[in-house]
Amino acid sequence: MADASRALLPSIEEHDDLANIEKYIAQGGYETLKRVIKEMSPDDVTNVVKEANIKGRGGAGFPAGQKWSMCADRYPRYVLANADESEPGSFKDRKLLEGDPHRVIEGMILTSYALGVNLGYIYMRGEFFHIYDQVEHCLLEAREKGFLGKNILGSDFSLDIYPHPGAGAYICGEETGLIESLEGNRPYPRLKPPFFPAAVGLWGQPTILNNVETFSDVTLILKNGAEWFLKLGTEDTSGTRLIGVSGHVKSPGLYELSPGITLREVIYDVAGGIRGDRQLKAVIPGGISAPVLTPDEIDTTMELGKLGSIGTMGGTGGVIVMDETVSIIDVMLNASNFARHESCGQCTPCREGTPWMNDILRRIHDGDGRIEDIALLLDICVQIHGRTVCPFGMAPAVWPIKTFLIKYYPEIKASIEQKKAVVLPVEQAYLKQDEGYEAMGGPGNFRLKEQVLG
């Protein structure tokens, strides 16, 4: 491997035809599966993944090995790959499925071997037309080679994996929404508890569901060992992170980086800095659901735990960069349009709250805002937060709105007062940390409401 600090993207960059199973095999593909089936017990496999301490790459960052260990002692069990990738700002799973689909499939087979699974599905968002066709073909190839089907490689382990399409609903990315969708029901997320599909999942059976990138990493962990994966990352986040940079940077794109890199380095070194050498105004570090960071907050590393500790999240690694020309109310309205459109409508706070917030933001945007609207928006955030069936009610329905509102309070206030979507100079647009919101408990709370509004 030419570049020892990266693991997922180099092979895709070097070979443009890894979707062809012969090419994948020529690069050592499915060797790991052969070795594992011959030499390792299922429990050994789980233990290696646990040791590697890989945190899930689908947004929540839950340790995969731990999730696997929670599998209820019942059969049949199922494995699902979450390839719904619909989080605005995220485009990594597309790249992996376009460029290196067999690595994802191999990861699913290894997972199934570890957990005694005989049936699995790859749930792909409906708009992935060509990717669906390609993955369907790859699964057939893998079956012809004896990596799927009955008695895989002569063992007593049998497994079928099939592709399954979604049809344009973001909520199908939420794991229990995905399961409901796959079962052929309206994709309403399930009430928790039970908290984990590992206990009660597809058709009521134990189900392991992981993100596409997580499965790709599983293949590499079993190929190169837990130690290797731990060294690739940091103590907080093992392995590499796929970071997709979009928005106002000179070189938008997907980058594979050490989680130890800072957000500042991502923006200014990796992605070439801001277009036209303008000033940075705001950055969302992990897909639109992740709370926004101001220019004062970009010295954080991209470690999942670190981002969580400063009140945002690593999410899906979608870094959305906004320069001095954006109007924050424009951005908020856009995020809120998304939430309004994608709320599944199952529970009242989210179904009623997202359109209400959207209407308020629209009137501020259109010049009809009132100063009380800020308090009203925060109130609605409080009313939705923690009172919904699924995490959509927090992210992306509440977090982006709440954190933009708190951090960029000066510009929102100016937009209301001047009756239009204003663009303040960056220094005046947001609250500096020492000006207040840190002292008020950081971005995670609502106390600012009292502080700012009396």
Place this chain on the structure above:
Amino acid sequence: MALAFSPDSQKRAEEILARYPAEHKKAAVVPLLHLAQKEWGYISPDAMSCVADLIEESPVKVAEIATFYPMFNKEPVGRHLINVCHTLPCALAGCSDIVTHISGKLGIGVGDTTEDGRFTLKKIECLAACDRGPVMLVNRELHTHLTPEKIDTIIEGLE
């Protein structure tokens, strides 16, 4: 009039059904609705009945699913369905100019179909290609780094 799949689609439908345990045929509803939409362009009540028969459910059950998902057209659409992404990263890349350009070129608003039935214009949420915005999906094809000139070429290339 009852609708029936063409022989090719019928074969495909059976292939799809075989992917799910026999007692969970209902799981095939979304893939079969995609197949129906491919065959008839949109999901009519008759198409729903056809899918319902295959999964041994009532048409109402299928309607409940078909009406939930944005990708299923409940009305006929133009021969070419243009979906322009308007989510944040594409908005930062200038997608509103793109929508305005297409709208002006085709003489229709968002959600409308041209009189000759050639094009329908819609907006869509993030297509997972945010680094290449503005982007749009035309039928099954993703088009990236859109400019007015590029759009003219694409549209003129469609029957």
